[in-house]
Amino acid sequence: MKEIGTIARHTISVIVDNEAGVLARVTGLFSGRGYNIESLTVAEVDHTGTRSRITVVTSGTRMVIEQIKAQLDRLVPVHKVADLTIDGTFVSRDMALVKVSGSGERRVEALRIADTFRARTVDASVNSFIFELTGSTEKIDAFVELMADLGLVEVARTGAVALSRGPSGL
Amino acid sequence: MTATTTIPATGRAKEKADDAPILSGAQMILRALTELGVEVVFGYPGGAVLPIYDEIFKQDKIKHILVRHEQAAAHAAEGYARTTGKPGVVLVTSGPGATNAVTGLTDALLDSIPIICLTGQVARHLIGNDAFQEADTVGITRPCTKHNYLVKDTERLPDIIHEAFYVGTNGRPGPVVIDLPKDVQIEKAPYRRSGQRGEHRTYRPQLDGDELALREAAAALARAERPIVYSGGGIINAGPEASELLAEFTRLIGAPITNTLMGLGAYPASDKQFLGMLGMHGTWEANHAMHDCDVMLAVGARFDDRVTGRVDAFSPGSTKIQVDIDLSSINKNVPVDIPIIADAGRALKRLIEIWHEEGYAKSQPDLAPWWAQIEHWRTKKCLSYKDSDEVILPQKSLERLAHFTKGKDAIFSTEVGQHQMWAAQFLGFDKPNRWLTSGGLGTMGYGLPAAIGAQIAYPDRLVIDVSGEASFQMNMQELGTIAQYELPVKIFIMNNEYMGMVRQWQDLSYDGRRSHSYSESLPDFVKLAEAYGIKGIVVEDPAKLDEAILEMINHDGPVLMDCRVAKIENCFPMVPAGAAHNEMLLAGDVIGKPKDDDALAVV
Ligand SMILES: Cc1ncc(C[n+]2csc(CCOP(=O)(O)OP(=O)(O)O)c2C)c(N)n1
């Protein structure tokens, strides 16, 4: 299908049986069919160790997003697919570790900005910091951008995890 | 030493006290297959499956058919599955055995054919070590199966095999691989199943359509002035009853019906409401009716690009209803107005009931003008061709083949190319499960092993592989299988000395530069057949065609027929690359090159 219509970003939750190869099935589906992955997170989410939850942020036209969900749904170990973006409001959080090095005024400025963003300092040396920051993807993007001028060395990010608002769950 | 050989009194030791028999993995496999009613396995041995072959040797419930190449085992299993409605079973060794089967698995995935493929694997402790004949079979087959398993725990074998059959045959059917490390085949464990039903823990396809959508669909069809039914391979998968319900509903609403390549036989070709196949080489009337209809009911058909032609020009004004068991088939290529996720048979049954309940027969608009238009399209006689006294026209050879096999309930398979399209146009199927062709993947070399699978399932039926001289050579080693099991398969090679379909495209789109599409150095097919102890026939003279066909059909045993046909005949009608349905070409039309590079690229 040629891309017609506007492209939108969607956050999709996928509950899967926690078995060997399930992540490869999901990522293989995205690469094999040419879908886009902006971020993907996965971890076991029930105490019995039988279910995992994958949060995938992707983008595409309405038809492509429908296809992505339908294709995910037909994978045998996939239980449930929910499009948080269209099902209502949801909370999405990303975590980042951001290493910044510098001294003098730049070092002070980095600390000041970290404070404004409510980042925690989890490592410090005389000329470096590692900040830990959680928040929306946009917030982390903004923080990383500011650090770029203040001695940014490297960034590690988790990618988004998300839940729909309100009392019910998947 | 003594300490390590003492079995501790763990839970496992206690479990052994129940009456679950202790079996080796290989014995479990045979037992599970027997429980599942498997009668035939198509396979090829090798180091990593020796324990299974040893168990096969010791029993006589399950018949093993030794092919000559693993690709053929997979296609034979497809042929078996497509004609019987039961899953086909394949057994191959690790590494090259498994990789050779990949084309057949992909073929089965694209055409939704249930096959279960057991592959040998190196012992568990060797996995990942680049061991001899090790391949990452689950990795390689992940994108070409509906699902696959690597068995790491011998005790799980009974459940996994039952589950694999459930997954392969339920919902939209497809191929399933079970990769079996050699030490798992040897290890002993109690044969015990966790549940009796053999379902998957969570995989539950939706079978009944949404009532509101079904009502909406029936209402739309009842209002339609120009309705059409378009059905595909899904209706065949839904079983023969579904085809009967399709015919019943189509007659009830009085609409014309067209079938996809995969769906031929679901509706009787001899019926007056049947318009023939649609799509790239479909009939003039089917494609025009699809283009001009106001309500379209698609059943078990997936709007494949060979069917739609240019998507944005596909049936532009119609309300589209789609019944499919697979949600991902809906809105994939063409937006659908009324989607119904359901088993085709169940949905049709409900549509028939609703039609009666609502008394739609009385309120339906007059369809006479629509039929008048269709009759007008039919006068084009789009399948006509210019016959000759000098050379056998390929179309003619199939017309005669159809004539002489009428009433014999024959099963036909095909390879891929012009002969396949002509076979689809000219053979005419009145019942499902009699037509085996590689639609989605278009695999040359499919037809001969598929015919073998069908003949194994129905030893007394007439099974004919309509072949091309190029395709035949892709799996011709299977003559050995035919000879070994004395299978009376008839191979009808329409020998035009070209990869005809490739040559046709080169003539139409590449100014006739016939780059590597001539079938050079062909064998003497009669001698080739005879080398296997099979009867060979060659015919070139149109006056002898009938005689040759009769000789082939009446021979009690396999026949390889080299039917020399016109070399440069093109297959029409044809929807050219990048064109819409109503821009179809007929024989004798002046053919222009594709309009632009975009059109060339979609081929
Ligand atoms: C395995 C495989 N390789 C290549 C092709 C591309 N292809 C499609 S039709 C065709 C020619 C088939 O020639 P032949 O079997 O003689 O049939 P004809 O078209 O002449 O009837 C080829 C090469 C294919 N479909 N499958």
Ligand SMILES: [Mg+2]
């Ligand atoms: Mg040919």
